[in-house]
Amino acid sequence: MGDSSALLDLQEQAAETIVTHPPDPPPQRHLHRWIWFITGPTACGKTTVAKALAAELDFTFVEGDDFHPKANVDKMSRGEPLTDDDRAGWLQALREHETAQPPRPKPNDSSASPPPPLPHMVMTCSALKQHYRDVLRAGAVAAGDLRIGFVFLDGPEPLLATRAAVRKGHFAGPELVHSQFLALERPGDDEGDVILVGVDRALEDTQRDVTNKVKEVMMRDDGSYLALQ
Numbered sequence: 001m002g003d004s005s006a007l008l009d010l011q012e013q014a015a016e017t018i019v020t021h022p023p024d025p026p027p028q029r030h031l032h033r034w035i036w037f038i039t040g041p042t043a044c045g046k047t048t049v050a051k052a053l054a055a056e057l058d059f060t061f062v063e064g065d066d067f068h069p070k071a072n073v074d075k076m077s078r079g080e081p082l083t084d085d086d087r088a089g090w091l092q093a094l095r096e097h098e099t100a101q102p103p104r105p106k107p108n109d110s111s112a113s114p115p116p117p118l119p120h121m122v123m124t125c126s127a128l129k130q131h132y133r134d135v136l137r138a139g140a141v142a143a144g145d146l147r148i149g150f151v152f153l154d155g156p157e158p159l160l161a162t163r164a165a166v167r168k169g170h171f172a173g174p175e176l177v178h179s180q181f182l183a184l185e186r187p188g189d190d191e192g193d194v195i196l197v198g199v200d201r202a203l204e205d206t207q208r209d210v211t212n213k214v215k216e217v218m219m220r221d222d223g224s225y226l227a228l229q
């Protein structure tokens with residue numbers, strides 16, 4: 001008799017514990033929207049690599065050259081390098097575009113229409129100098145819930161001059177390459193959000209390396225790449 005009342009007490013205590021202390025819900029992962037800037041001097045492969053990366057991961061591709069005013073394009077078409085002043089408005093436009101993405105798709109949206117594109121973005125931008133990269137970083141900080149990463153496509157000047165020379169239908173010719181290397185501030189060790197990928201090899205190898213490294217960073221950070229698949 002004494003045993004069964006002790007058991008009842010225990011059951012009541014257990015019931016109370018369940019009512020008053022429900023188990024902790026599984027931790028909610030906070031996913032971030034990502035923007036990847038594919039960077040480097042002219043003809044390093046930004047557009048080619050960024051388009052393929054965006055297609056492979058189902059991210060939105062944005063061509064940074066489209067944000068140049070006509071005066072900048074005309075200048076580069078003549079083989080003249082841009083100045084910091086020429087680039088200021090262009091960088092500002094890119095920075096503003098960091099926040100111009102569609103909202104995250106709702107998980108239970110049952111509408112028959114195709115889902116909106118995933119909110120992550122891949123954007124080309126030469127981003128030759130550290131303070132240009134800092135402008136883009138500041139845009140992400142201002143946006144609050146945004147992560148950005150850079151891929152620097154790394155190749156020697158003569159190789160890029162050759163690739164620029166054989167490239168067809170582009171406003172930037174090989175005469176622009178040298179000035180871009182003069183302006184270039186290679187990403188330093190203190191810029192931990194930059195991935196360096198060599199382009200002095202087959203395009204497929206560059207491409208595979210970029211995709212794997214981008215996925216790896218996103219998985220390590222918050223798993224947002226996999227969670228949106």
Ligand SMILES: Nc1ncnc2c1ncn2[C@@H]1O[C@H](COP(=O)(O)OP(=O)(O)O)[C@@H](O)[C@H]1O
Pocket residue numbers: 040041042043044045046047048049124163164167198199200201202203204206207
């Ligand atoms: N390993 C490589 N990585 C990147 N681009 C390469 C590679 N090999 C050849 N290319 C070529 O380099 C050329 C320049 O690429 P492009 O995307 O126009 O450069 P950017 O946008 O940086 O000016 C393209 O024709 C591209 O196919």
Ligand SMILES: O=C(O)[C@H](O)[C@@H](O)[C@H](O)[C@H](O)COP(=O)(O)O
Pocket residue numbers: 041042043046047065076081082087126127128172176180
């Ligand atoms: O910072 C700059 O001087 C320009 O942005 C420059 O890098 C321009 O984008 C390329 O010279 C032409 O375009 P591609 O980089 O696509 O060749």
